[in-house]
Amino acid sequence: MDLYSGLPYWIAKNPMENYFNPLLTDITTDIVIIGTGITGSLVAHELCNAGISCIMVDRQSISSGSSIASTALLQYEIDTPLTELIEKIGEKNAAMAYAACSKSVDDIENVFKSIDYNPDFERVPSVFYASNRKGADLIEKEYAIRKKLDLPVKLLNKKELEEKYGIKARCALENNSSAQMDPYAGATHLINYHMEKHQLQVYTHTMVERCEEIPSGYLLVTNRSNIIQCKYVIIAAGFAAGRFLPEKVIQQTSLTATYAIISQPLDPKYLWHNRSLIWETNNPYLYIRTSNNRIIVGGENIEFKDPVLRDKLLRQKVNRLEKKFRKLYPNIPFVTEMAWCGTFSTSKNEFPFIGNQPGKERMFFALGYGGNGIIFSMIAAQIIKNKLLGISDEREKLFVKEVE
Ligand SMILES: Cc1cc2nc3c(=O)[nH]c(=O)nc-3n(C[C@H](O)[C@H](O)[C@H](O)COP(=O)(O)OP(=O)(O)OC[C@H]3O[C@@H](n4cnc5c(N)ncnc54)[C@H](O)[C@@H]3O)c2cc1C
Structure with a gap:
């Protein structure tokens, strides 16, 4: 396969x-x-x-x-929100899991420092924005619990989010503990x-x-x-x-197909604050990063059934990713240069x-x-x-x- x-x-x-x-x-x-x-x-x-x-x-x-x-966005936030994880495994274990993931970003950086090689590992902020009203509720709950558990997090309101990142959404969580690399x-x-x-x-x-x-x-x-x-x-x-x-x-795992596109290089003036990672509360979510002066947009996840079906959907998924990106950033002249899809495994939690x-x-x-x-x-x-x-x-x- x-x-x-x-x-x-x-x-x-x-x-x-x-x-x-x-x-x-x-x-x-x-x-x-x-x-x-x-x-x-x-x-x-x-x-x-x-x-x-x-x-x-x-x-x-x-x-x-x-x-x-x-696409190698490196974040301490696993796909299950902390509030949901707490319901599943309790506050102590969920806090420990998030803290372990946060340390892992540092450890990956240190691995490459120790062999004196940089695979384009870059520290970048991460912005997790509310896709809708329900998402805004989630953001507020996540902010409260992350703050309580001493995880790196900042709450951006509508005005701050638009001024800093040019994103029009109700609110977002921001942290400076994330990174990206060339895997x-x-x-x-x-x-x-x-x-x-x-x-x-x-x-x-x-x-x-x-x-x-x-x-x-x-x-x-x-x-x-x-x-x-x-x-x-x-x-x-x-x-x-x-x-x-x-x-x-x-039995506890399934396979997910995900899609990604990368833009032609852009004039850096178009790129947002600190070239942060960007993702959203919708599920499946849109995820965005940069590499050099290009923008990578991923998402449109579906349950993986077979490679033929996954590949057949590529053109349609590219169109949808482009549309979603242009809705978020209408003034960035995004032109797709390459597109691909891949598969990864997902477990229940x-x-x-x-x-x-x-x-x-x-x-x-x-x-x-x-x-x-x-x-x-x-x-x-x-x-x-x-x-x-x-x-x-x-x-x-x-x-x-x-x-x-
Ligand atoms: C499009 C896409 C976007 C993603 N984005 C992110 C992201 O932003 N951040 C993130 O953290 N993760 C992301 N992931 C998930 C992440 O990429 C995977 O978790 C990670 O690459 C898995 O690495 P691996 O080494 O475990 O598996 P793989 O890279 O698949 O390596 C497994 C290797 O095992 C070999 N193998 C398998 N079976 C056998 C066998 N029987 N005998 C010999 N060799 C065998 C295969 O040939 C393969 O080379 C993404 C995945 C995809 C596809």
Whole structure:
């Protein structure tokens, strides 16, 4: 199943990775990571940094799954509003989840600083505006609870929102704790960095078809019938992870197709205050960011049924995204240069699936569900590293699902 179609901007912006190294023999190793997307690359980074060398396997070219299509807005707000999350898991846990996501933005920044590489990581404000009256009520409730829980947040009224960002809406939440990046540059650079340091081996164009448990770990069987014998396996296979997942987890997840367009470069005078991230209370929501002097607009999410239907809708979805953007910013001369669509997994409460199943201590899942999956990729990488090192991590209570 293809993970995206159209032309994701990151493929045009970056040279495409040509690394080609299929596995052609049987091998024995300690740790295997299945998947070289942003999640697998962050897991590999955390492990290599802790002195744990590992092997990555991908059925395609490096990082050419959902990560190459991602718009990569990095925000502490998960898709479930805090007020709603509190109803589901209680105030203490919901506050902890939001705080963990906020820290994750800093941690992603620090990962790239530590290898002295900047994948166009930029700190930008985030503006979450009320799409309608109901949205304004939500904004007010969210403001009150975020303030109470000491999360970074500011309430902008109608006048302030229009003066500062040129957006005509009842109100908005603003914070300065968000960021954006180039996810393809980030993931590929991390992998190349650790390969060059001989801490990491990568086998591409090698599909893991089966994963058999043995007393000392796992036997992974590839599409060429080669066997990888390992002590631990980490599943960072994104939304194609279904074949490795327990039935109960599959039942709690669904797939979402999302659409994105990028404009031709614009005169910077047209871009709004601090080139903030912009999104709204409507569900599905419109999401907007910039890259250089271009504007990226995403949204129009639908339940993913099959790639043919998803792709058939691309032209129609492009028109709708353009229309919505022009309604928000009628004076910005937005002309679409490229368009694409991609798929990601969603869980019922937008939470990731990180960690082990009971009795399967040697298999780890690193699956960051929802519209801000990259935030969870970082958290998964740290939790798994800590588990392997025997370090307790309080986020385990929230994100490590033990499925019977
Ligand atoms: C259009 C779009 C916009 C998005 N916007 C945002 C956003 O603004 N902010 C945000 O945080 N998130 C966003 N997301 C979600 C985010 O991109 C994903 O959560 C993230 O990219 C997932 O990364 P991953 O590494 O887990 O998965 P992937 O990038 O899909 O990588 C998984 C890899 O595993 C490999 N693989 C799968 N099965 C096997 C197998 N059996 N054997 C070998 N290899 C295998 C695949 O080939 C793939 O390379 C968006 C997603 C899309 C599609």
